[in-house]
Amino acid sequence: MKIGLLGLGTVGSGVYEIINHQKGHYFATSKEEAIITKVMVRDINKIRNINIPDKLLVTNFEEIVNDDEIQVVICVMGGIELEYSCMIQAMNNGKHVITANKAVVSEYMDILYKTAKQNNVSFLYEASVGGGIPIITSLIQTLRINQIDEIKGILNGTTNFILSKMTDEGWNFADTLKKAQDMGFAEADPTADIDGSDVSRKLSILSSMAFGSHIKDENIYKRGIKEISEADIDMFNDLGYVLKYLAHSKLEGNKYYATVEPVLLTNKNIMSNVNEEFNIVSLNGNIIGELQFYGKGAGKNATANAVVGDLLYIINNDFKKQEITLEQQLENGGNIAFEGKYYLRVDTNDHDQFTKVIDLVDEFSKKKKITFNSSKIYVLTEEIKANIFNKLVDKINAIGVNSFYARIYS
Amino acid sequence: MKIGLLGLGTVGSGVYEIINHQKGHYFATSKEEAIITKVMVRDINKIRNINIPDKLLVTNFEEIVNDDEIQVVICVMGGIELEYSCMIQAMNNGKHVITANKAVVSEYMDILYKTAKQNNVSFLYEASVGGGIPIITSLIQTLRINQIDEIKGILNGTTNFILSKMTDEGWNFADTLKKAQDMGFAEADPTADIDGSDVSRKLSILSSMAFGSHIKDENIYKRGIKEISEADIDMFNDLGYVLKYLAHSKLEGNKYYATVEPVLLTNKNIMSNVNEEFNIVSLNGNIIGELQFYGKGAGKNATANAVVGDLLYIINNDFKKQEITLEQQLENGGNIAFEGKYYLRVDTNDHDQFTKVIDLVDEFSKKKKITFNSSKIYVLTEEIKANIFNKLVDKINAIGVNSFYARIYS
Numbered sequence: 001m002k003i004g005l006l007g008l009g010t011v012g013s014g015v016y017e018i019i020n021h022q023k024g025h026y027f028a029t030s031k032e033e034a035i036i037t038k039v040m041v042r043d044i045n046k047i048r049n050i051n052i053p054d055k056l057l058v059t060n061f062e063e064i065v066n067d068d069e070i071q072v073v074i075c076v077m078g079g080i081e082l083e084y085s086c087m088i089q090a091m092n093n094g095k096h097v098i099t100a101n102k103a104v105v106s107e108y109m110d111i112l113y114k115t116a117k118q119n120n121v122s123f124l125y126e127a128s129v130g131g132g133i134p135i136i137t138s139l140i141q142t143l144r145i146n147q148i149d150e151i152k153g154i155l156n157g158t159t160n161f162i163l164s165k166m167t168d169e170g171w172n173f174a175d176t177l178k179k180a181q182d183m184g185f186a187e188a189d190p191t192a193d194i195d196g197s198d199v200s201r202k203l204s205i206l207s208s209m210a211f212g213s214h215i216k217d218e219n220i221y222k223r224g225i226k227e228i229s230e231a232d233i234d235m236f237n238d239l240g241y242v243l244k245y246l247a248h249s250k251l252e253g254n255k256y257y258a259t260v261e262p263v264l265l266t267n268k269n270i271m272s273n274v275n276e277e278f279n280i281v282s283l284n285g286n287i288i289g290e291l292q293f294y295g296k297g298a299g300k301n302a303t304a305n306a307v308v309g310d311l312l313y314i315i316n317n318d319f320k321k322q323e324i325t326l327e328q329q330l331e332n333g334g335n336i337a338f339e340g341k342y343y344l345r346v347d348t349n350d351h352d353q354f355t356k357v358i359d360l361v362d363e364f365s366k367k368k369k370i371t372f373n374s375s376k377i378y379v380l381t382e383e384i385k386a387n388i389f390n391k392l393v394d395k396i397n398a399i400g401v402n403s404f405y406a407r408i409y410s
Numbered sequence: 411m412k413i414g415l416l417g418l419g420t421v422g423s424g425v426y427e428i429i430n431h432q433k434g435h436y437f438a439t440s441k442e443e444a445i446i447t448k449v450m451v452r453d454i455n456k457i458r459n460i461n462i463p464d465k466l467l468v469t470n471f472e473e474i475v476n477d478d479e480i481q482v483v484i485c486v487m488g489g490i491e492l493e494y495s496c497m498i499q500a501m502n503n504g505k506h507v508i509t510a511n512k513a514v515v516s517e518y519m520d521i522l523y524k525t526a527k528q529n530n531v532s533f534l535y536e537a538s539v540g541g542g543i544p545i546i547t548s549l550i551q552t553l554r555i556n557q558i559d560e561i562k563g564i565l566n567g568t569t570n571f572i573l574s575k576m577t578d579e580g581w582n583f584a585d586t587l588k589k590a591q592d593m594g595f596a597e598a599d600p601t602a603d604i605d606g607s608d609v610s611r612k613l614s615i616l617s618s619m620a621f622g623s624h625i626k627d628e629n630i631y632k633r634g635i636k637e638i639s640e641a642d643i644d645m646f647n648d649l650g651y652v653l654k655y656l657a658h659s660k661l662e663g664n665k666y667y668a669t670v671e672p673v674l675l676t677n678k679n680i681m682s683n684v685n686e687e688f689n690i691v692s693l694n695g696n697i698i699g700e701l702q703f704y705g706k707g708a709g710k711n712a713t714a715n716a717v718v719g720d721l722l723y724i725i726n727n728d729f730k731k732q733e734i735t736l737e738q739q740l741e742n743g744g745n746i747a748f749e750g751k752y753y754l755r756v757d758t759n760d761h762d763q764f765t766k767v768i769d770l771v772d773e774f775s776k777k778k779k780i781t782f783n784s785s786k787i788y789v790l791t792e793e794i795k796a797n798i799f800n801k802l803v804d805k806i807n808a809i810g811v812n813s814f815y816a817r818i819y820s
Contacts, residue, residue, distance in 0.1 A: 024555035024697055132698040134551060138544055144722050145434035145715055270704065273680045287434055288542040288715040294680065294702035305555050305698040312554050317727075 001032050001315060004064035004095075005039045006086055007077035008057075011100050011127065012039070013050045014304025015074060021051070024308065032315050034072075038064050065090040072314060074307060075099040076127075084108050091115045091123065098310040100127035100303060106204040110214040110326050124310035129202040130155060132302030133295040134309070135281045139209055140323055146285030148210040149251045155202040157277035157298035158186045158193040159225055159245045163262075164275040167242060172230050185277060185298075196222035196245075196260040203247035207258055210283070211251045212328040215258060220249075221335050222260040227404040232345055235378060236264060241343070242272035243406065248338065255333035259386070264343055264408045338386040340407040344379040344393070347402040356399050364392040411442050411725060414474035414505075415449045416496055417487035418467075421510050421537065422449070423460045424714025425484060431461070434718065442725050444482075448474050475500040482724060484717060485509040486537075494518050501525045501533065508720045510537035510713060516614040520624040520736050534720035539612040540565060542712030543705040544719070545691045549619055550733055556695030558620040559661045565612040567687035567708035568596045568603040569635055569655045573672075574685040577652060582640050595687060595708075606632035606655075606670040613657035616691070617668055621661045622738040625668065629742050630659075632670040637814040641786060642755055646674060649790075651753075652682040653816065658748065665743035669796070674753055674818045748796040750817040754789040754803070757812040766809050774802040 003019065005012055017023045020036050039056050040063070064070060065086055073090040075097065077083050084104045087097045092115065099105065105112065105125045116123035126136045130153070142148060154160050162176045171179070177194075180186035192198045200217040208215045225245055236243055241264040249258035265272040270292060274280045279297025284290050296302035342365075346357050357377055361368060365381040372378065381389075386407065393405055413429065415422055427433045430446050449466050450473070474480060475496055483500040485507065487493050494514045497507045502525065509515065515522065515535045526533035536546045540563070552558060564570050572586045581589070587604075590596035602608045610627040618625045635655055646653055651674040659668035675682040680702060684690045689707025694700050706712035752775075756767050767787055771778060775791040782788065791799075796817065806813055 018555065018697065025557045027555060133701065134548055137551065138548070141544060141547065141719060145428065145718055147435045267677065268683055270680055270683045273678055273683060285715070287428065287711045289706045289709075289712055290704075291543065292702075292704035294700075294704070296699045299699075301697045302699055305695070308555055309551060 001034045001071050002037045002069045003034055003072045003074060003311070004067060004070040005036050006061055006064060006073065006075040006083070008039050008041045008048065008050070008052070009076065009078070010300045011303045011307065012076040013048075014300040015076060015307045016050060016052060018304055018308045019311070024305075027308075034311060034315060037070065038067060040064055061086045065093055065095065070095060072096045072098065072311060074311070075101055076307065077101065080104055080107065087112060088115055091119045091121050094119055094121060096122040096124075096314050098124045098307055098314075100125070100307055102128040102198070102201045102205060106201040106217050109205065109208055113324065113326065122314050124313060125205070126310050127303050127306035129205050130279045130281055130293070131157070131295065131297040131299060132305050133279055133281060133293045133297070134306070135206070135293050136209070137309075138291070138293055139206060139283060142283055142285050142288060142291065143210065144323070146287045148283050148285050150284040151203070151206050151210055151247070151249045151282065152271070153203070153206070153247045153281040154244055154271055154274050154279050155247050155281070155297065156193055156199045156245060157279065158190060159199075160274065160278065160297070161185045161276050163225065163243055163245060166228065166230070166233050167237070170230065170233070173226065173228055194226060195224045199245065199247050199260045203249055203258055203260060206281070207249040207256065208326060209324050211249075211256050211330060212325055213256070213330040214326045215256060215330070219332050220258040220260060223262070225262050227402070228262065229345070229404065231376060232404055235343075235345070240267055241265065241408065242267055244271055244274070246271075246409075250337050251330070252333070252337060254329065255331045257333045257335060257337035259335050259338055262406050264406045266408075266410050269409060335386040335390070338407065339383055340409060341383055342379070342381045342389050342405055342407055344381070344405040345403060346377045346396060347375060348377065349375040353399050353401055357396055357401065360392060360395050364388065411444045411481050412447045412479045413444055413482045413484060413721070414477060414480040415446050416471055416474060416483065416485040416493070418449050418451045418458065418460070418462070419486065419488070420710045421713045421717065422486040423458075424710040425486060425717045426460060426462060428714055428718045429721070434715075444721060444725060447480065448477060450474055471496045475503055475505065480505060482506045482508065482721060484721070485511055485514075486717065487511065490514055490517065497522060498525055501529045501531050504529055504531060506532040506534075506724050508534045508717055508724075510535070510717055512538040512608070512611045512615060516611040516627050519615065519618055523734065523736065532724050534723060535615070536720050537713050537716035539615050540689045540691055540703070541567070541705065541707040541709060542715050543689055543691060543703045543707065544716070545616070545703050546619070547719075548701070548703060549616060549693060552693055552695050552698060552701065553620065554733070556697045558693050558695050560694040561613070561616050561620055561657070561659045561692065562681070563613070563616070563657045563691040564654055564681055564684050564689050565657050565691070565707065566603055566609045566655060567689065568600060569609075570684065570688065570707070571595045571686050573635065573653055573655060576638065576640070576643050577647070580640065580643070583636065583638055604636060605634045609655065609657050609670045613659055613668055613670060617659040617666065618736060619734050620693070621659075621666055621740060622735055623666070623740040624736045625666060625740070630668040630670060631745050633672070635672050637812070638672065639755070639814065642814055645753075645755070645788060650677055651675065651818065652677055654681055654684070656681075656819070660747050661740070662743070662747055664739065665741045667743045667745060667747035669745050669748060672816050674816045676818075676820050679819060745796040745800070748817065749793055750819060751793055752789070752791045752799050752815055752817055754791070754815040755813060756787040756789075756806060757785055758787065759785045763809050763811055767806055767811065770802060770805050774798065
């Protein structure tokens, strides 16, 4: 079986090594030999850390998607429109497509599935969510018997690394981000990680599959982690809470609810112990109950393993059928299905602002604990719905103060 | 597709409901309709909590394994020799076999695989380990690319329920076991759970598959949980440790090491938060790194879900090939690959015994902390190999004192 590889970055190199260098020990037990015969790169003269014959490299994707001998196209490039177009053309030319590109899958999932079905080819994307965690496969298998009504997960290695280090080492946000970049755990431009769009794309993919309707990431509420201060982390340590960046979606009737936010977990919660670049995903099925899946959410080998796993499904002729349908008509219910106690920190040493904040908190929360020092107000509330609490925070921010808040999960 | 069901206990009833009552919502999306046409029970007149036509019930397994119309035999009875013989006969008659019976799989895995291969049928047993956790499927998928060199897991719901309640509620072992029995979490005869043989059979199955050699449960070191006292639990709470009943195996070169023991986990360990009837399994792959899988380790619906999941593989024609081979020649290395700090408690208020215990501890551990009260000695050691520490405990027990000990995992 001949394979075309689009992209030779970190994941692409890992895929090339497992397949062409037979780095995976048990790979040879599959019945058909697989070989990458062409690799598309942007710059053919770039110095690479990988042993690959020059003659395999091409710069035009059409040399791959129009190659009659290639049966499988693996797309591990990071953009959107070109990558989408490559996948569609490859499928229309009768080729199976495997990708690690979450942006394309989350944006064009419905059309990609339709195109795969029309051409009777496979469209597989295990590596797009959770790195090496076999979450896509497990979700499809769970859906064969169960309705899934809830998904929770820590889905971004960069932000989890940052939050772990802020918690364990007492570093501030900016320094931790800098160190994460130096260590290769964060991109030079970490915007997509830190503002939540990386996570919301992953939640979009999982929720769409689980709930049977294409839920794009623009329909997911998201809030970043930049406002977290060392004072917050100190307070969480005192209270026995751990801050995590959580993706969470629910299905109730014909409404879905999806959010990406920093939240507080009690230290009895399994997810509170998921640290550094590791990810975790929880699914709730109506027959099987809760399942959780933990593993490396990023990294060359773990992610390449997921891509090659997809290839082995194709070689072994498993999962040829597209079992996922996206035909449910669902409504976006916003975030009103999320409810919990809240932590709120507001910075002010102005008497007027202080009074206004306390009055607003009084208006929204009847039973709360307030503590303050010279420049900060800390509030712990009773259970409040997310949409109500967000209104409180909007009003507080309109006063012109800095604040941070998080819902508490037991 | 016609199915014969051997056994109509808790799991059998769950399987019957999912298949014949179509309890699983998405079940109908499979291409071929499945129906259970015969059910073997021991007593046809028993009053049952399940809506099933009398005409389906038979008392002789041969009516099922010799029925030409039946293509799949599901064995969810709990014995060994009869069940093994049913499975072999069913396969020799060209039928696929699915089972939840860990005792048969762990004892006869090699012959069952060979018989399945000879007859070109499937032999699937997802429900035999970890209840609803898709660990067998995930392990097979991981092995396609990875060598797995380590397995850890909490694999028994009864003992995990007992340890969780002892820790959280301060109950003693006997009372907790009684409550677990009253609540249906423990069998009337809980011996197999408490002495470790239930766990060692599950570890036998996972280790055999992962390491490629039939490792029977009689080759696994095991130690039960009966000796744990409230004094131990108090001490663990003070030290920040959580006691769990851990299955652990490793492969190093051509030697395997496998043990089932109560161990202490720091509260930073994900497994320390796995409570009550939940199970967790950790696999370490050379490419993918560590993966963990969490879910309900027991219970009607979760376990029945796993059985029906296997049926769907057969219906969908996935995993038809037997990918697992058991042809590695491996040696049992005992427990010398396990090493860690140790906790030891010895009961004595006899001066002579006290002196002998302290002398023995001195002989085996150079750097330790010893505390004692009127009737108990508590020791925390430096890192010691398991085989060495076991020798110390043997010598201490020879003095005629009660003791309990556990290795500490960070």
